[in-house]
Amino acid sequence: MDDRHIEKKDSRPRRRRLQDPERACDPLASVDADSSSLATTVNDILWGFLVSVSKALDLSYTGIMPHHIRVAVLASRIGRSLGLSERKIALISQAALIHDLGVRTWGDRAKLHEFELNDPYEHARDGYHILTGDESEAALEGRRTENEGRLPFLPHAVIILHHHDRWEGGNPSRLQQDAIPTESRVIHLADRVAVLLDATRPFNCQKGDILKAIEEQRARAFDPTLVEIFRDLAKTENFWFDLEPSFLFKSLAAYAVGGFSAPIGADTARAGGARLTEVIEILEALARVFAAVIDRRSPYTHRHSRSVGECAFILGKHLGLDDLTCRELRIAGLLHDLGKMGVSEDILDKNASLTEEEICVVKRHPYLTYHLLGDIPGFSRIKEWASFHHERLDGRGYPFGLDGSSLSTEARIVAVCDVFSALSEDRPYRPGLSLGEVQRILTAMAENGALDKVAVLELPCALRLARDSYATPIPRWSSRPTLTG
Ligand SMILES: [Fe+2]
Ligand SMILES: [Fe+2]
Ligand SMILES: [Fe+2]
Structure with missing residues (x-):
C-alpha cells in the first residue's frame, strides 16, 4: 500500500567446481x-x-x-x-x-x-x-x-x-x-x-x-x-x-525447448493431486526469488512482499482455509507488487508528496501484476488475489474499481495484509507506525467499509498465535482490536 494517495550433512570441507x-x-x-x-x-x-x-x-x-x-x-x-x-x-x-x-x-x-x-x-x-x-x-x-x-x-x-x-x-x-x-x-x-x-x-x-x-x-x-x-x-x-x-x-x-507446451500452473497442479506439494514448493521458491527482486528496488520495501506473503498465509490458516489455498495465498502475497517493476525508483523512493502524474503511474502497478500473472495459465486465482490488493469493498480502490460483491475472501486477506505491512514499515515520507497506530487505522478502514471486518478483527490473534510457529518478519501485536457495528 502506498498511503500517500489514499540427504545427510557432509561436514568435510570439499572443493567443488561451481563454474560447472x-x-x-x-x-x-x-x-x-x-x-x-x-x-x-x-x-x-x-x-x-x-x-x-x-x-x-x-x-x-x-x-x-x-x-x-x-x-x-x-x-x-x-x-x-x-x-x-x-x-x-x-x-x-x-x-x-x-x-x-x-x-x-x-x-x-x-x-x-x-x-x-x-x-x-x-x-x-x-x-x-x-x-x-x-x-x-x-x-x-x-x-x-x-x-x-x-x-x-x-x-x-x-x-x-x-x-x-x-x-x-x-x-x-x-x-x-x-x-x-x-x-x-x-x-x-x-x-x-x-x-x-x-x-x-x-x-x-x-x-x-x-x-x-x-x-x-x-x-x-x-x-x-x-x-x-x-x-x-x-x-x-x-x-x-x-x-x-x-x-x-x-x-x-x-x-528453446523444441516447442514447449502451453504453461500450466497451480490450477493444473490442483487437479493433478498426488505430488502437489512438490509443485507448490517450486512455485513458492520462485515467488520468494521474485519477491526479493521486487523488494530490493527500494530500501523502504526491503521485506514488504515477503511480509505480505507470510501474513496472508497465516491469516488464511487462521480463518480456516485449506493448506493449498493458504500456500497459493502466500504466493499471491509474495507477487502482489510484481507490477512495481514498472514504477521508477525516483517515485518509489521520493521523499515528498507525489505529483498527480506520479500517482497515476503508481496506480498502474496492480494492473501490471494482473496481466503479468495472467500470462501463466493456471494462475487465475493467484492473479486475482495478488492484483486486487488495492481494491476496496466500497468500490473506491484501484485499478478496477471492484466492490465487495467481486472481492473473494482471499483477495480481502491480501488487501488487509498489504495495508498492515505497509503501515508497519518505514516509508520515505514517514517512519513505520506503531502497532497501536496500525491497529487504529486498520480498524477505521474496516469500519468505513474499505477493508474486510473479519479479516481485520482476526489479524492480531492470527499473528500472535503464529508467532511461535513461523519465522515471520511480522511484528508482535499485543492487543486485539474491536470493531463497532
Ligand atoms: Fe501495491
Ligand atoms: Fe547482465
Ligand atoms: Fe542483459
Whole structure:
C-alpha cells in the first residue's frame, strides 16, 4: 500500500567446481529422470513463470522492452548450433530469461544496454545471491552446505554469476576461456548482440554493423567458437526477423525447448493431486526469488512482499482455509507488487508528496501484476488475489474499481495484509507506525467499509498465535482490536 494517495550433512570441507552448472543441483535433472506427469507440469510451470517475470524485468512506463526474452532466443539458437543437449539448451534459455534479475534500478539497467561496459559484475553477483539466498556465500566459496540440496536455482545462479565474464580473463571470478561455463559464454554473446540491436531500424539491415562489433571482441570478450556460430546464424534473414517483438515468444517456443507446451500452473497442479506439494514448493521458491527482486528496488520495501506473503498465509490458516489455498495465498502475497517493476525508483523512493502524474503511474502497478500473472495459465486465482490488493469493498480502490460483491475472501486477506505491512514499515515520507497506530487505522478502514471486518478483527490473534510457529518478519501485536457495528 502506498498511503500517500489514499540427504545427510557432509561436514568435510570439499572443493567443488561451481563454474560447472551441471554439477550443481538441477531441477531439470529430476525432470529428465522422472517421466511422470508431474515432471512435465513442473517444467511447464517453470517456463510460464520465467517468461512472465522476464517481462516484469523489462518493464518501463512505455511498455515492455523485450530484452530478456530476446537474449533467451539468441542464446537458445547459439546453444542449439553448438550441439548442446536439450537439457542444457533449456537451462541456458531459462537463465537467459532472468539473467539481469540482479539489476536494482532503472538507471542501472539503462547502463547495461551500452555495448561497452565498465563494471558489469555487481548485478551478476547480486543475481547469484538472490537465486541462492542465505547459502550463497558458502556456495561461492566452494563449500558444501547442509541446505545445498534445497537450492533449486543453483544451476541458473551459477550461469548468471558468470554471464559477463570475458573470454580473455580479467574477471572477478578469475575464470577465463573454457573455465567459464559454456552456458554463461553463450548468454554473454547473446546479451551483447541484443543490446546492439536498434529497435527503430529493420533488424536484418543491422547484420553488418553488429557482426563487425562482435568480431572486434572475438577472443577478447567472446569465445571465438561462439562468434563463428553467430556469424553463420546471422547469414539468414529469418534469424533477424525471429528477434522482432511480435515473434519472440514463438521463437522461444521453437528454439528453446523444441516447442514447449502451453504453461500450466497451480490450477493444473490442483487437479493433478498426488505430488502437489512438490509443485507448490517450486512455485513458492520462485515467488520468494521474485519477491526479493521486487523488494530490493527500494530500501523502504526491503521485506514488504515477503511480509505480505507470510501474513496472508497465516491469516488464511487462521480463518480456516485449506493448506493449498493458504500456500497459493502466500504466493499471491509474495507477487502482489510484481507490477512495481514498472514504477521508477525516483517515485518509489521520493521523499515528498507525489505529483498527480506520479500517482497515476503508481496506480498502474496492480494492473501490471494482473496481466503479468495472467500470462501463466493456471494462475487465475493467484492473479486475482495478488492484483486486487488495492481494491476496496466500497468500490473506491484501484485499478478496477471492484466492490465487495467481486472481492473473494482471499483477495480481502491480501488487501488487509498489504495495508498492515505497509503501515508497519518505514516509508520515505514517514517512519513505520506503531502497532497501536496500525491497529487504529486498520480498524477505521474496516469500519468505513474499505477493508474486510473479519479479516481485520482476526489479524492480531492470527499473528500472535503464529508467532511461535513461523519465522515471520511480522511484528508482535499485543492487543486485539474491536470493531463497532
Ligand atoms: Fe501495491
Ligand atoms: Fe547482465
Ligand atoms: Fe542483459
